[in-house]
Amino acid sequence: MTNPLDISEDKALLWLMAIACGICAGANYYAQPLIHSIQLYFQASQSDVALTVTFAQVSYALGLLFIVPMGDILNKTKFIPLLMFCAAMGLFICAFSINLPMLWLGTIIAGLFSVAAQILIPFATMAVKPEKTGEVVGLLMSGLLVGILLSTSLAGLLSNLFNWKIIYIVSGILMLMVAVVLNARLPHLASQKMSYFGIFKSMGQLIKQERRLVYRSCVGAFAFATMSILFSTIAILMTQSFQLSDVMVGCVTLVGVFGALSTKKIGKIADRGFSKSITWIGIGILASAWIFLYFGQYYLLSYIAGFGLMNLGLATVHTSNQNIIFRLRPDAKSRINSIYMTSYFIGGACGSALGIFAWHHGGWLSACLVGIGLIMACAVFALLDLNFVKKHVV
Numbered sequence: 001m002t003n004p005l006d007i008s009e010d011k012a013l014l015w016l017m018a019i020a021c022g023i024c025a026g027a028n029y030y031a032q033p034l035i036h037s038i039q040l041y042f043q044a045s046q047s048d049v050a051l052t053v054t055f056a057q058v059s060y061a062l063g064l065l066f067i068v069p070m071g072d073i074l075n076k077t078k079f080i081p082l083l084m085f086c087a088a089m090g091l092f093i094c095a096f097s098i099n100l101p102m103l104w105l106g107t108i109i110a111g112l113f114s115v116a117a118q119i120l121i122p123f124a125t126m127a128v129k130p131e132k133t134g135e136v137v138g139l140l141m142s143g144l145l146v147g148i149l150l151s152t153s154l155a156g157l158l159s160n161l162f163n164w165k166i167i168y169i170v171s172g173i174l175m176l177m178v179a180v181v182l183n184a185r186l187p188h189l190a191s192q193k194m195s196y197f198g199i200f201k202s203m204g205q206l207i208k209q210e211r212r213l214v215y216r217s218c219v220g221a222f223a224f225a226t227m228s229i230l231f232s233t234i235a236i237l238m239t240q241s242f243q244l245s246d247v248m249v250g251c252v253t254l255v256g257v258f259g260a261l262s263t264k265k266i267g268k269i270a271d272r273g274f275s276k277s278i279t280w281i282g283i284g285i286l287a288s289a290w291i292f293l294y295f296g297q298y299y300l301l302s303y304i305a306g307f308g309l310m311n312l313g314l315a316t317v318h319t320s321n322q323n324i325i326f327r328l329r330p331d332a333k334s335r336i337n338s339i340y341m342t343s344y345f346i347g348g349a350c351g352s353a354l355g356i357f358a359w360h361h362g363g364w365l366s367a368c369l370v371g372i373g374l375i376m377a378c379a380v381f382a383l384l385d386l387n388f389v390k391k392h393v394v
Contacts, residue, residue, distance in 0.1 A: 007124070008132040013185050014139055017120055020084065020178045021140050022147025023171060024117035027087060027110050028056045029148055030094075030167050033156035033249075037164040042100045055104050057349065059111030064118060064342045069199040071119035071334030077186040080123065083116035084179035090114075091172035095165045106168075117144055118341050122333035125326045126189055131271055134323040138267025141319055145260030145311070153254055192331065203335050210328050210336075211392075215385035216321045217340045219279065221347025222378035223317045226286060226371045227310055228351030230293070233359050233367055234307075241297050255304050259311030263319045270323040276389070279382050282316030285309055287375050294368045317378070318344075 007013055031038070031052040039049045071079065090109030097103040121140050125133050155167040194202065207214060238244040238252060270278055289309035296303025325336050351374065358366040 006127070006129045006132070007187060008128045008136060014124070014136065015143075016178065016181060016185065017124060018140050018143025020080075020182060021117040021120055021144040022150075023175050023178060024084065024087060024114040024120075024147070025144045026147035026151030027091060027114045027171060027175070028060050029151040030155040030171070031056060031107065033152045034159055034164045034167075037159050038100075038103070041164065042103075044100050048100060052100075052103060052107050055107045056111045057345070059108040060115060061342065061345050061349075063112040063115035064338055064345060067112065068115050068118045068338040068341070069203060069335045070196070071122065071337075072332060073192050073194045073196070073199065075188070075191060076119060076123045077188050078183065080116050080120055080186065081179040081183040083113045083119070084175050084182070086113035087116065088172045088175040088179070091168045091175065095168035095172065097165075118337055119334055121322070122326060122337045123186075123189065125333060126330070127187055130327070133326055134267035134270035134275075134319065135264060136267070137322045137326065138263040138265065138270075138319050141263040141267075141315065141322070142261050145263065145315060146257055149253055149256045149260060149311075153251060199335060202332065203339060206329065206332060206335060206339060211388055212385055213325055213328055213336060213339060215381050215388065216325050217343035218381040219378055219385065220318060220321045220340060220344045221350075222374050222381065223282070223286060223314055223347075224344050225347040225351030225354070226290075226374040226378070227314045228348040229355030229358070229367055229371050229374075230307060230310060231348075232352040232355040233364075236359065237297060237303075237364060242300050252300075252304060252307065255308040256311030259308060259313075259315045262312060263315045266316050266319045267323065270320055275320045275323050276386060278316055278320040282313045282320060283375060283379050283382060285313030285316060286378070287372065289313055290368050290371050290375070293371070294365070297364045 035046065035049050035053070038044075038052065039046055042049070067083070087110050090106045090111070090113065093106030093109060094103055095106075097106060117140075121137060121144075124136050124140055128136050155164075158164075158166045158170070234253070235249055238249045244252070266278060286309075289306045292302045292306030292309060294306075296306050321340065322337075325340055326333055329336060354370050354374075355367050358370040362369075
């Protein structure tokens with residue numbers, strides 16, 4: 001399915017879509033720096049409050065699997081703002097929660113429907129000319145990644161200044177405002193006629209037929225897994241090695257914004273036919289990051305440099321992957337993104353678990369070695385993809 005529509009020159013709309021991606025993605029990360037404040041507010045155990053983070057991750061994964069594919073069969077112009085409205089309702093439930101189960105409910109609703117960003121990205125690729133795909137994906141990914149990186153810092157800052165619930169109120173209001181504008185501005189694109197259960201049968205066929213989708217999903221999964229080791233260990237390492245406060249730990253992660261902002265430029269380069277080269281550059285950056293990160297246990301600046309390189313490498317690999325997979329089957333972009341992003345977040349969850357396991361059984365050195373091993377696995381699937389292209393693509 002092709003569409004002559006090209007919104008690449010509508011900079012205001014593209015930036016609004018990028019902001020929408022950032023708000024949606026960030027909605028799943030607010031609870032991470034607020035665990036202690038929530039625990040005190042509800043007088044609950046730390047383990048019970050920590051389930052809030054788990055519910056956010058699980059609900060988002062379920063949304064990726066069961067909601068995102070619907071983008072291929074529904075009117076995306078209305079569906080995307082509707083999902084954002086539902087996510088905003090979840091954020092408001094969190095903001096006005098009177099007990100922990102109510103916070104869990106709001107978190108689950110926000111997580112399920114914040115996957116609007118993962119429908120918005122393939123939607124954007126359908127509304128631009130093919131030669132603009134990488135640039136547009138890069139811009140929206142910048143918004144998404146910056147949203148994730150800023151979410152924890154802003155949540156911690158607003159909590160210290162006012163109250164831990166403020167971030168949910170502000171985010172919910174912004175989500176509603178952006179949804180209203182998108183509802184008026186998004187162009188209409190044709191959708192396919194297919195039953196909901198037919199979507200999943202089709203996704204199974206895509207996995208069987210599109211070998212590059214499988215390889216690139218694995219590349220993305222292992223790349224995100226190595227990054228997720230940092231997510232699960234940064235607070236432990238920073239507090240033990242440098243005695244940093246929670247707010248300062250959040251500030252350390254802000255260096256990743258520079259990597260996130262590079263995705264538009266990376267996308268432009270990918271549009272010129274350099275996706276495979278960009279992938280290997282990204283993998284090389286990820287590998288070099290672990291050298292700085294290892295010495296980061298002794299020198300804070302080394303850790304900050306490694307964290308920044310890790311974000312740049314991940315953004316490079318991820319943008320390259322999406323530039324490739326969205327060109328495989330133009331009629332199935334939401335389903336393709338569902339498969340890819342579900343694999344991506346499974347990789348992230350496994351990486352977080354491996355990071356904690358490695359830390360408890362061998363310290364920071366062990367965590368670094370696991371990180372390098374995951375990058376090697378990422379490189380293996382990149383090689384398989386390269387070999388497949390050489391054999392099957394003329």
